[in-house]
Amino acid sequence: xxxxxxxxxxxxxxxxxxxxxxxxxxxxxxxxxxxxxxxxxxxxxxxxxxxxxxxxxxxxxxxxxxxxxxxxxxxxxxxxxxxxxxxxxxxxxxxxxxxxxxxxxxxxxxxxxxxxxxxxxxxxxxxxxxxxxxxxxxxxxxxxxxxxxxxxxxxxxxxxxxxxxxxxxxxxxxxxxxxxxxxxxxxxxxxxxxxxxxxxxxxxxxxxxxxxxxxxxx
Numbered sequence: 392x393x394x395x396x397x398x399x400x401x402x403x404x405x406x407x408x409x410x411x412x413x414x415x416x417x418x419x420x421x422x423x424x425x426x427x428x429x430x431x432x433x434x435x436x437x438x439x440x441x442x443x444x445x446x447x448x449x450x451x452x453x454x455x456x457x458x459x460x461x462x463x464x465x466x467x468x469x470x471x472x473x474x475x476x477x478x479x480x481x482x483x484x485x486x487x488x489x490x491x492x493x494x495x496x497x498x499x500x501x502x503x504x505x506x507x508x509x510x511x512x513x514x515x516x517x518x519x520x521x522x523x524x525x526x527x528x529x530x531x532x533x534x535x536x537x538x539x540x541x542x543x544x545x546x547x548x549x550x551x552x553x554x555x556x557x558x559x560x561x562x563x564x565x566x567x568x569x570x571x572x573x574x575x576x577x578x579x580x581x582x583x584x585x586x587x588x589x590x591x592x593x594x595x596x597x598x599x600x601x602x603x604x605x606x607x608x609x
Contacts, residue, residue: 417593418552428552429598431502438550439509446512449520458523459515462578473579480583481507484590491594502596510585511578517543517565518572518581532573540565564588 418427428434449455466473484503489495517539525535544562547553553561572581 417554417557419554422552424549424552431597434551434597435505438546439505441550442509442512442516446516446520449516449524454527455520455523458519459578462515462519462572462576465575465577466579476583480587484587487590488594498596503590506589506593507582507586510589511582513543514568514572514578514581514585518569519578522569536566536569536573540569 415427421427428437450459481503485495485500488499488503521539521542522532522535525538526532530538540562543565544558544560547561548555548558568581568585571584572578575581
């Protein structure tokens with residue numbers, strides 16, 4: 392009896408110490424897209440780098456360069472106000488990073504900065520570049536927004552291996568951000584919305600559990 396109780400207690404202790412990573416909440420089990428992504432390198436190579444290349448490719452197109460500049464006009468006209476908001480958001484996200492684990496590290500800061508850059512290029516690609524390209528091919532404003540949001544959600548299914556429910560959420564979020572872009576035509580404002588939402592959804596580096604501040608980087 393005592394031996395059985397000791398064995399049960401030992402098993403419960405091991406379960407309590409098991410990592411509780413966000414990738415288990417977001418990602419599917421191994422399938423045709425591969426296995427779970429557990430390092431920053433994997434996430435960057437599959438999602439960040441291709442997106443960055445795509446964003447630069449769109450900026451290189453003469454027909455889209457004006458749209459890119461126009462989307463930044465508010466920030467260019469009011470640099471001080473936008474700088475203050477940037478510092479406030481960046482500071483708040485860093486404070487949250489400390490609060491969830493009661494510790495802070497340089498990689499946490501890097502993760503926040505990376506998600507900010509990621510949000511910028513994703514909003515440029517999916518809220519401006521792709522919709523305007525589709526509109527140039529004859530699509531209406533909202534058909535272009537729906538199709539772009541559909542590509543946005545589907546990309547997360549393949550590159551980040553998200554479960555379909557989260558991809559539907561990304562699709563709906565993309566529609567909401569397209570609405571805000573149509574109202575304000577402010578890339579920096581929409582990037583801020585995306586940045587905050589993305590960080591709150593994935594506040595820890597890939598491979599980092601709620602009980603550990605040390606990510607896997609290889």
